[in-house]
Amino acid sequence: xxxxxxxxxxxxxxxxxxxxxxSLHARRVARDGRPAEQASRDxxxxxxxxxxxxxxxGDDLRAIDWNIYRRLGRLFVRVFEERQDLPVYLLVDRxxxxxxxxxxxxxxxxxxxxxxxxxxxxQHDSVGLFSFSGVLNIDAKAASGxxxxxxxxxxxxxxxxxxxxxxxxxxxxxxxxxxxxxxLVVISDFFDPAGAEEIARAxxxxxxxxxxxxxxxxxxxxxxxxxxxxxxxxLLDCESGDAVDLTVTPAxxxxxxxxxxxxxERLTRFATDYDAGLVRIDADEDVxxxxxxxxxxxxxxx
Amino acid sequence: MSFANLPLLGVLGGIAGIAALLFLLxxxxxxxxEVAVPTTIFWRAAAREAPVRVLRGVFRHPLAYxxxxxxxxxxxxxxxxPEAHDDRTSAYRVLFLDGSAHTAAGGEFxxxxxxxxxxxxxxxxxxxxxxxxxxxxxxxxKAGEDRLLLDHRLAGLAPEAAPSALNEQLxxxxxxxxxxxxxxxxxYGRAPADRVVLEGLPAGMRVSRAIDYATSGSNRGVxxxxxxxxxxxxxxxxxxxxxxxxxxxxxxxxxxxVHVNGxxxxxxxxxxxxxxxxxxxxxxxxxxxxxxRIEAGDELALDDAARLTLPVRRAIRxxxxxxxxxxxxxxxxxxxxLEVVTEDPSIVIRPRGVAAFGDLPALxxxxxxxxxxxxxxxxxxxxxxELALRSSIAALGLxxxxxxxxxxxxxxxxxxxxxxxxxxxxxxxxxxxxHYNFTGSRSFPLFVSRTAxxxxxxxxxxxxxxxxxxxPAATAWSLATTVDPALDALGADYVLGxxxxxxxxxxxxxxxxxxxxxALSSDAVTARSAGTPLAVSQAGGGVAATGIVTWxxxxxLLLLGVEWYLYQRGMVP
Numbered sequence: 001x002x003x004x005x006x007x008x009x010x011x012x013x014x015x016x017x018x019x020x021x022x023s024l025h026a027r028r029v030a031r032d033g034r035p036a037e038q039a040s041r042d043x044x045x046x047x048x049x050x051x052x053x054x055x056x057x058g059d060d061l062r063a064i065d066w067n068i069y070r071r072l073g074r075l076f077v078r079v080f081e082e083r084q085d086l087p088v089y090l091l092v093d094r095x096x097x098x099x100x101x102x103x104x105x106x107x108x109x110x111x112x113x114x115x116x117x118x119x120x121x122x123q124h125d126s127v128g129l130f131s132f133s134g135v136l137n138i139d140a141k142a143a144s145g146x147x148x149x150x151x152x153x154x155x156x157x158x159x160x161x162x163x164x165x166x167x168x169x170x171x172x173x174x175x176x177x178x179x180x181x182x183x184l185v186v187i188s189d190f191f192d193p194a195g196a197e198e199i200a201r202a203x204x205x206x207x208x209x210x211x212x213x214x215x216x217x218x219x220x221x222x223x224x225x226x227x228x229x230x231x232x233x234x235l236l237d238c239e240s241g242d243a244v245d246l247t248v249t250p251a252x253x254x255x256x257x258x259x260x261x262x263x264x265e266r267l268t269r270f271a272t273d274y275d276a277g278l279v280r281i282d283a284d285e286d287v288x289x290x291x292x293x294x295x296x297x298x299x300x301x302x
Numbered sequence: 303m304s305f306a307n308l309p310l311l312g313v314l315g316g317i318a319g320i321a322a323l324l325f326l327l328x329x330x331x332x333x334x335x336e337v338a339v340p341t342t343i344f345w346r347a348a349a350r351e352a353p354v355r356v357l358r359g360v361f362r363h364p365l366a367y368x369x370x371x372x373x374x375x376x377x378x379x380x381x382x383x384p385e386a387h388d389d390r391t392s393a394y395r396v397l398f399l400d401g402s403a404h405t406a407a408g409g410e411f412x413x414x415x416x417x418x419x420x421x422x423x424x425x426x427x428x429x430x431x432x433x434x435x436x437x438x439x440x441x442x443x444k445a446g447e448d449r450l451l452l453d454h455r456l457a458g459l460a461p462e463a464a465p466s467a468l469n470e471q472l473x474x475x476x477x478x479x480x481x482x483x484x485x486x487x488x489x490y491g492r493a494p495a496d497r498v499v500l501e502g503l504p505a506g507m508r509v510s511r512a513i514d515y516a517t518s519g520s521n522r523g524v525x526x527x528x529x530x531x532x533x534x535x536x537x538x539x540x541x542x543x544x545x546x547x548x549x550x551x552x553x554x555x556x557x558x559x560v561h562v563n564g565x566x567x568x569x570x571x572x573x574x575x576x577x578x579x580x581x582x583x584x585x586x587x588x589x590x591x592x593x594x595r596i597e598a599g600d601e602l603a604l605d606d607a608a609r610l611t612l613p614v615r616r617a618i619r620x621x622x623x624x625x626x627x628x629x630x631x632x633x634x635x636x637x638x639x640l641e642v643v644t645e646d647p648s649i650v651i652r653p654r655g656v657a658a659f660g661d662l663p664a665l666x667x668x669x670x671x672x673x674x675x676x677x678x679x680x681x682x683x684x685x686x687x688e689l690a691l692r693s694s695i696a697a698l699g700l701x702x703x704x705x706x707x708x709x710x711x712x713x714x715x716x717x718x719x720x721x722x723x724x725x726x727x728x729x730x731x732x733x734x735x736x737h738y739n740f741t742g743s744r745s746f747p748l749f750v751s752r753t754a755x756x757x758x759x760x761x762x763x764x765x766x767x768x769x770x771x772x773x774p775a776a777t778a779w780s781l782a783t784t785v786d787p788a789l790d791a792l793g794a795d796y797v798l799g800x801x802x803x804x805x806x807x808x809x810x811x812x813x814x815x816x817x818x819x820x821a822l823s824s825d826a827v828t829a830r831s832a833g834t835p836l837a838v839s840q841a842g843g844g845v846a847a848t849g850i851v852t853w854x855x856x857x858x859l860l861l862l863g864v865e866w867y868l869y870q871r872g873m874v875p
Contacts, residue, residue, distance in 0.1 A: 097340035105340075191341035226337075234334035237342040244342045245334055246349045250870050255348035263344065 004099060004106045007157035010114060011150070018288055022119050022295040026086040026209075026302050030181040033084030034144065036124040040084040048081040086302070087142045087182030088120040088127045089208065091174065092156070095133040095165040096239045097191050098215070103283060105215040109187045110156045111287040112213050116185055117152050121145065128179075129155055132170040133162030142182070164239035167192040171202035183302045184208035189215045193240065196266035203270060209302045210276035211294075212267060217283045223248070223256060277302070307383040316382070320374045324367070365868070373861045380854040393484040393508070394429050394445075397422065398471060400491025401436030403827045406461035407519060407602040414490040415456060417512050421488070422449045424849070435493055437464035437769070437799030439471050463604040464800035465770030465824045466493035476503050488512050494826055494833020511836040522548040522555055523605025523828035524594055525578075527821040528766035529612060532584050537638035538615055542582040544572075544594050547828035557597035562612075563590045587615035591819050605828045608801070608821030613763025615639070618754050621647035624656035626667070629741035633750035640754050649757040654729065663725055663757035665750075667732040676708070676716040676731050680723035698728070699752040702745040708738045726757055768823035769801045 026038040033040060039048075055064060055075035063077040090113045098106040117127045121144060128142035129152065139155050167188060174184075184206055192199055203210060219226040235244040246252060271278035277300075281290045294300050308316070339345075399418055405411045418432065422443075432443035432452060442455050468489065475481045483506040489495070490512045500509060525547025532539035546555050560567045560582050567582065574580045585592065595607040618640050622631060630651060634640045650659035654668035670676075677700060695701050700718060709716040712733065734740040801822040825831070 100338060100340050189340060191343065193341075193343055195343070228335065228337045232334050234336045235342050235345050236336055236338045238338050238340060240342075242342055243336075244345050244349050246345060251351070252345075252348040255351055256344050259344040259347050 004104060004159065004161075005110060005157065007154055010110055010157050011153040015111070015115070015288060016118050016149075019115050019118050020122075021298050022115075022292075023123055023299045024086060024088070024116075024119055024125060024183070024302060025299045026183070029084050029086045031084075032180065033087070034126070035083060036085030036144065037083050038086045038123075038125065040082050048083075049078060050081040051079050052076045053079055085144055086120065086125040087180050088116065088125055089130060089142065089174075089179065089182055089184045090117060090127065091130045091132060091170070091184060091186045091188075092159065093133070093165060093167070093186075093188030093215075094131045094159050094162050095188075095191075096161055096163060097165060097189055099161040100238045101217065101283075105189055105217070105283040106159070106161075108281050108283040108287050109213070109215050110159070112281060112291055113185070113187055114153055114156055115287070115291055116211075118149055120183075121149050121152070126182075127152065130174065131159050132167070134164055134166045134169075135162075136170045136173050142180070165189075165192050166194075168194045168198045168202040171199075171206060175202075175205045175207070179208075181207050182209070183211065185211045185213060187213040187215070190263075190267065191239075196263045200266055200270040203276070204274060210271075210274065211302070212271060212276060212278045214264075214267065214278065214280045215283055216280050221257070221260060223253060307381065313379065313382045316378050317375050320378055321371060324371060324374065365873070366865075369861055369865045369868075373858050373865070376854050376858040376861070380851045380858070384850045384854070393486040393506075394482040395425055395431070396475065396481070396485065396487045397430060397432045397512075398435050398468060398487055398489045398491075398493070399432060399442065400466060400468065400489060400493035401434050401459060401461050402464050402466040402468075402491070402493055403461060403602070403604040403822060403824070404466050404493050404830070405491035406463075406604050407521070407830075410492065411461045414513060418490045419449075419452065421512065422452065433471060434459065435467050435471060435491075436462040437467075439467050461604070462800045463769065463802060463822050465822070465827060467770075468493040469496045469499045472499050472503065472509065476507060481507070486510065489836065492518070492830070492832065494831045495836060497834040500834055509836055511838055514838045515832060518549065518830040518832070519601050520549045520552040521600055521602045521605070521828060521830050522546060522552045522596055522598075523600075523602065524596065524608035524821060524823060525605075525825045525828045526766070527594055527608040527610050527768070527823050529585070529592075529610065530765060534584055535638060536584060537617055538587050539584040540587045540612055540615070542585050542592055542594075542610075542612075544580045544582070546578040546580075546596070547825050549830050552600075555596055555598075559595045559597055561593040561595070562586075585612060587613055589614040593819075594821075602827075602830070604801070605822050605824070608823055609819035610767055610821055611819045615763070617641040618649065618758040618760065619643040619647045620754055621650040621652075621659050621662070623650055623652035623658035625653060626651060627735045627741055629735065629746065630750060633747040634754070636747055637751045637754075640751065649754055651754075653732065661725070663759075664727050665753050665757060666727065666729045667735065668729050670712075670714075670731040670733045673729055673731060674717075675719040676705075676734060677718045678729040679718065679720045680725065680727040680729075681720060682723065682726050698756055699745060699748040702748055703740075704743055704745065708734060708740060711738045726759070728753055728757070766823065767798060767818050767820045769798050769820050770822075770824055772797050 029038040029040045031041050052065065052068070053076065055077050059077045063079070065076050065078050068074070068076045092109055092113050094106065098104060098109060113129070117129075120127045124144050126142040126144040127140070127148070128138075129140035131137045131139050139159070140152060165188070167186075167190065171186075186203070190196070190199060190212075203212075219229075223229045230248050232247050233245075235246055236242075237244075268278060270276065277294060279290065279294055281287055397418055399414060401411070405414055422430070422432070427448065428446050430443075431441060431445045434440040434442045436459070443449065443452050472487065472495065475485065475487065483504070485507045487507065487509045488511070489509065492515055495509060503509065523546070524544065526543065526545035528543050529540045530543065531537075532541050542560070544558065544560075546558075554577065557569075558572060558580065560572060562585060571582050572580050573583065582592075590612045591609060592612055593607060593609045599606045617638070620634055620640050620642055621644065622634075622642055631642065634642055634651075647659060647662060649664065650662045651665045652658060652667075654666045654672065668678075677698075679698075695718065703716075705716040740746055798818070798820050801820050803819050826833070
């Protein structure tokens with residue numbers, strides 16, 4: 001198993017500075033948030049005029065539109081759109097498969113998580129951190145404030161390797177938490193033994209806006225690039241320990257590619273059907289460049 | 303079918319061993335390399351559809367087993383070196399490379415040699431041999447010898463100015479016990495085979511030609527070269543006879559150069575007797591070397607010139623002693639080969655009892671009372687009396703004497719008696735000359751002439767010396783009874799092998815006491831005769847072993863390709 005990045009490696013000032021141009025923009029956040037910069041469905045005090053309503057006792061007298069009263073002789077008050085925060089939930093896979101190979105996928109996953117957290121905290125959105133493998137861990141409840149980025153990075157760096165992946169169970173469990181609706185970012189390799197179909201079904205039950213960050217590497221799509229995957233081999237699943245004896249032949253390679261392609265197509269189809277975001281990040285390449293695809297115009301609208 | 307590298311049982315045993323080894327291999331298990339992967343979920347389906355390749359699993363698949371077995375068997379057979387022989391090619395082979403003048407034109411010899419080497423590669427070493435057919439037949443490659451030796455042994459060999467010895471070789475091979483019963487003789491070159499020889503071959507012997515010589519280029523050459531006594535009657539002169547031969551389409555000869563001892567004679571000395579026959583008259587009979595050359599050479603150069611050593615002819619010095627019948631002197635004077643001298647004679651003619659020149663061979667005349675038979679001959683040498691009698695009677699011309707008439711007139715039998723002596727001599731009744739009119743007989747000058755030559759022991763000379771032809775015996779003109787021992791050592795026909803100055807037994811063969819220059823003078827060569835048409839051999843050994851090996855390896859490669867194709871398709875594990 002390869003080592004995950006340390007805090008020093010993760011909390012790279014240059015990396016964080018490069019994220020400054022990026023922002024998250026929610027179309028409309030759920031009610032009952034804390035004041036922030038995202039458009040919400042709540043009406044109240046704010047800067048953006050939203051509508052008029054008949055005055056009822058108790059309304060703020062400062063909001064009465066006296067011009068309308070002069071013309072119509074009735075009292076109306078101006079209501080404004082309230083700006084609130086977007087809760088961002090980062091669900092990070094810490095199963096054993098994320099720590100296999102060199103460099104491990106967890107490195108790219110943590111960087112992606114830190115990047116999104118940095119962007120969200122920078123615009124006063126709240127960020128919560130959940131890690132999972134076979135069980136769900138609440139590593140940081142949703143909170144806002146730029147100053148939290150350091151502690152958030154520390155929590156990310158503190159994540160260690162756990163056992164097998166149970167993404168579908170975790171998603172189901174997470175759905176049971178009464179979290180304020182927000183932006184759920186699933187950072188994983190999605191190698192759940194339940195299969196892509198079950199993953200998609202579990203994701204569909206989530207009430208949040210979704211961004212799937214799939215951590216991949218080139219050998220996933222083309223096993224022939226793997227130096228050991230040839231001839232007569234015994235494949236050992238790093239999580240379950242299951243062994244698969246195999247003779248790598250063109251036929252088996254073709255069958256593997258077909259399975260892997262179907263898996264990815266299912267994830268893509270889910271993202272398309274549910275208007276979710278999907279980005280595949282190669283663990284061997286620079287994370288920032290790949291993540292930048294989401295922020296082509298500088299802002300990711302969720 | 304046979305195998306060059308292994309016996310048949312070895313081949314079959316090897317195949318069985320391979321099959322058994324493959325069977326044992328299937329009992330072994332493969333030790334897999336363990337590879338940890340993030341997940342195996344994508345590999346499981348592939349593993350289910352394409353079972354793991356273990357050796358046992360490979361051979362569970364009948365097609366895969368057969369493929370592997372077939373590939374291994376083909377490679378094993380290729381290693382064994384199979385040799386396919388049909389009925390014809392199973393015979394023992396004698397490859398006869400013609401090194402005679404017949405194959406000397408252009409690049410025909412090289413072509414024949416190359417064809418021989420090519421065919422040799424397809425023949426088993428133990429069932430063939432190579433014979434060189436030049437002036438002498440040589441065995442270039444014995445049965446069982448590696449063919450690589452042939453290149454070394456062929457180095458330096460080139461067609462010789464000699465007639466073909468093919469027919470002699472065929473006769474030799476057809477002798478009982480000399481060659482296997484089933485024998486095929488393949489001729490590489492133009493050496494003509496004689497029809498009579500071919501008809502006399504045993505039933506199991508076949509003769510074929512490796513190259514089809516359907517056509518040949520035009521050629522002119524000296525077909526005959528010989529000498530005869532000069533028509534002018536001069537004893538010490540000879541006439542040279544030249545005959546030009548050639549192919550029917552050859553152009554007439556325009557110029558012939560005649561050299562005697564290297565000096566060219568004037569062209570007007572050459573007298574054409576016919577379109578292709580010419581003579582040069584009155585050449586000196588002094589042992590000179592005469593060469594005739596066609597000035598415009600052609601592709602076959604070996605027959606464009608011929609040489610001959612001219613014989614030596616000198617008058618026999620005869621001494622006459624005592625009171626002799628004048629007819630004797632007249633007979634000697636009439637013979638240009640005899641010369642009456644008083645000093646340093648070679649022979650003497652005298653009445654018995656005269657002591658002059660007592661140490662010389664003599665023709666004596668004795669009273670009939672002193673001699674039992676009419677002719678008494680004292681001979682030297684080792685011949686038996688019977689052989690000496692037979693040769694002497696002919697040499698002395700006694701068979702021309704009218705013995706019956708003389709006997710009737712003398713009323714007593716006329717006979718011949720021989721005795722061995724240290725000095726040759728002939729004694730004749732004096733009465734034959736004085737009373738029985740022997741001097742009046744037409745045979746008397748002949749008797750005197752031949753007797754003188756017999757007594758003088760004049761060596762034989764040869765009217766021609768042609769390569770490949772038996773050396774001619776003494777001529778009627780020479781009348782000599784002695785034969786050059788160097789040329790007649792075995793007492794049989796002596797055949798000179800090749801043109802040029804020949805040697806025999808390390809000594810220079812001589813003719814008339816001089817080294818023998820020999821002409822090729824062969825009509826068969828000059829006319830480029832193909833002899834009796836022969837079938838053209840298909841190839842040296844039918845299907846060559848190397849060809850079969852090549853095909854076997856190609857078949858194995860093809861099967862490997864099939865296996866790869868099936869493997870790609872996932873049809874074999």
